[in-house]
Amino acid sequence: xxxxxxxxxxxxxxxxxxxxxxxxxxxxxxxxxxxxxxxxxxxxxxxxxxxxxxxxxxxxxxxxxxxxxxxxxxxxxxxxxxxxxxxxxxxxxxxxxxxxxxxxxxxxxxxxxxxxxxxxxxxxxxxxxxxxxxxxxxxxxxxxxxxxxxxxxxxxxxxxxxxxxxxxxxxxxxxxxxxxxxxxxxxxxxxxxxxxxxxxx
Amino acid sequence: xxxxxxxxxxxxxxxxxxxxxxxxxxxxxxxxxxxxxxxxxxxxxxxxxxxxxxxxxxxxxxxxxxxxxxxxxxxxxxxxxxxxxxxxxxxxxxxxxxxxxxxxxxxxxxxxxxxxxxxxxxxxxxxxxxxxxxxxxxxxxxxxxxxxxxxx
Numbered sequence: 515x516x517x518x519x520x521x522x523x524x525x526x527x528x529x530x531x532x533x534x535x536x537x538x539x540x541x542x543x544x545x546x547x548x549x550x551x552x553x554x555x556x557x558x559x560x561x562x563x564x565x566x567x568x569x570x571x572x573x574x575x576x577x578x579x580x581x582x583x584x585x586x587x588x589x590x591x592x593x594x595x596x597x598x599x600x601x602x603x604x605x606x607x608x609x610x611x612x613x614x615x616x617x618x619x620x621x622x623x624x625x626x627x628x629x630x631x632x633x634x635x636x637x638x639x640x641x642x643x644x645x646x647x648x649x650x651x652x653x654x655x656x657x658x659x660x661x662x663x664x665x666x667x668x669x670x671x672x673x674x675x676x677x678x679x680x681x682x683x684x685x686x687x688x689x690x691x692x693x694x695x696x697x698x699x700x701x702x703x704x705x706x707x708x709x710x711x712x713x714x715x
Numbered sequence: 716x717x718x719x720x721x722x723x724x725x726x727x728x729x730x731x732x733x734x735x736x737x738x739x740x741x742x743x744x745x746x747x748x749x750x751x752x753x754x755x756x757x758x759x760x761x762x763x764x765x766x767x768x769x770x771x772x773x774x775x776x777x778x779x780x781x782x783x784x785x786x787x788x789x790x791x792x793x794x795x796x797x798x799x800x801x802x803x804x805x806x807x808x809x810x811x812x813x814x815x816x817x818x819x820x821x822x823x824x825x826x827x828x829x830x831x832x833x834x835x836x837x838x839x840x841x842x843x844x845x846x847x848x849x850x851x852x853x854x855x856x857x858x859x860x861x862x863x864x865x866x867x
Binding site: 613614615617631634635638639641642643650651654655657658660661662664665666669670671672673674675676677678681 | 764765766767768769770771772774775778779780781782783784785787790791793794795796797798
């Protein structure tokens with residue numbers, strides 16, 4: 515049947531139920547508000563469960579105050595929701611247990627994560643807190659890529675890994691902070707040792 | 716035998732690259748255009764990019780290590796006793812492992828399979844370590860599998 519001969523059916527557009535897009539309002543700890551679509555929210559297991567438990571209707575969203583996310587700032591939350599909106603409707607990946615994990619960073623994600631490492635740290639923290647699996651995967655892959663082709667000394671500098679001496683000093687400082695008497699006992703012990711005493715007690 | 720041949724090729728490639736780099740560095744520079752006032756200013760040293768890996772939440776830290784190449788995980792375990800203790804839980808079976816001992820140096824290459832890219836990686840590693848030795852970096856004693864070894 516040609517296109518010209520196809521039967522024309524009059525459709526009453528008003529009769530078709532138009533699915534209204536549902537949006538939720540979220541507020542960061544620095545009081546910045548974001549409107550995020552329901553589909554985008556599904557990328558975050560934490561937020562998805564939260565909105566399900568709250569059972570908000572469209573009217574509730576407008577009338578009630580925005581849902582506060584207390585421990586994420588506006589700058590980080592903006593990146594998180596940008597990522598969720600771009601990847602809305604995508605399937606949430608399941609860990610197949612392969613090591614090393616094969617993760618490809620899409621172009622959009624690479625551009626989104628072209629940020630300083632302080633913000634990247636916050637983004638990973640937020641992805642972990644909000645349980646956004648794929649965002650956590652790509653952001654962690656970016657951090658893992660920083661190690662490529664580095665020597666142990668370079669890795670120590672890049673990842674700010676303390677040396678054995680620094681670890682020991684930090685441990686000693688923590689012990690002293692916990693028990694101020696420990697230093698006095700140690701000094702007394704050293705003093706007695708200098709005086710030639712064999713026994714401390 | 717095939718491995719030795721490809722390793723030799725990789726080493727030759729490595730030295731050829733080094734030689735060509737040396738030649739290019741000794742070439743006289745082209746006459747440059749007069750510098751503008753902005754260009755003549757001393758460049759601001761770029762702050763090295765750092766990331767507080769150990770401050771990440773445990774789940775995120777696990778994800779980072781899972782996404783890392785096993786070679787990098789191994790090298791990170793050499794950074795300190797603390798990193799070794801943390802990463803020893805990440806023991807994973809590898810299909811291809813190559814230890815090369817040269818004097819006080821130990822080179823390790825790990826892979827799930829052997830292919831041409833591995834030998835190229837080896838060449839890159841040799842080149843980097845060779846440069847480090849030239850810069851007279853001190854060797855550091857570490858323990859691997861209960862044995863004391865020296866590493867850069």
